[in-house]
Amino acid sequence: MLQAIYNNLRIKSILLNLIIDIGNTKIKASLFRDGKLIDTKTSEQTDTDFALDILADFTIEHAIVSSVREFPEELMRLLTSKIEKVFFFDAQLPVPIENLYESKNTLGYDRLAACIGAYAKNPGQNILVIDAGTAITFDFINNKGQYLGGCISPGLSMRYKALHHFTKKLPQLSQQDDFYLIGKNTNEAITGGVQNGIVFEVDSYIAKLKEEYADLKVVLTGGDASFLHQHIVNNSDYEPNILAIGLHHILEFNASESANN
Structure with a gap:
């Protein structure tokens, strides 16, 4: 049953949102459809290779990238060339709550x-x-x-x-x-x-x-x-x-x- 759901998501007409979280040693991708978390994948690949694998399987409408490392320039170029809207989560990106943290x-x-x-x-x-x-x-x-x-x-x-x-x-x-x-x-x-x-x-x-x-x-x-x-x-x-x-x-x-x- 789960495999059938996964295979259905790979139909290119289905639009998904992609969340990429780059950690110190691993990179994690989460796929959302209609506001619900559908699948999560974790890898030790380079961020661009990992993203290419996901883009080959799914049609992504919007994406956001969060990273504890340096700004992933190559990954952002790749994503923006293939996805309608891509955001990088930093201090300048608006959030849906009020952030009162001083620093x-x-x-x-x-x-x-x-x-x-x-x-x-x-x-x-x-x-x-x-x-x-x-x-x-x-x-x-x-x-x-x-x-x-x-x-x-x-x-x-x-x-x-x-x-x-x-x-x-x-x-x-x-x-x-x-x-x-x-x-x-x-x-x-x-x-x-x-x-x-x-x-x-x-x-x-x-x-x-x-x-x-x-x-x-x-x-x-x-x-x-x-x-x-x-x-x-x-x-x-x-x-x-x-x-x-x-x-x-x-x-x-x-x-x-x-x-x-």
């Missing part, structure tokens, strides 16, 4: 886009978006659709690496399914310290913010979000595609504005 040029665009995605799914709510990746970012958007900012903390793998790197004898470990409050050996002590530390930190952050926003909705995303979702005591929604959803809303907002001008 907009240094704001990670993934942080803002994730909040836009969360607010699009939960309009009129106070929302905390926690992106648990290399770093853990805490970002808040209020019920008026105003992005206020947040905090940045070391992520799970970074904490394990830091303990190993900055000490002489502690081993390099990684996430474990089982961890304890009282470790009975060095490995258990490290695992318990790192993983309990992150769980306590996240729960305490949420609890503190709820003192001011009692109706706070918590959205988890990122590579370690499923771990947090299992272990924090506060209620949360696990939304692995919230960044792509946010970028798509930014794309639709700008495509609509462009059409009206």
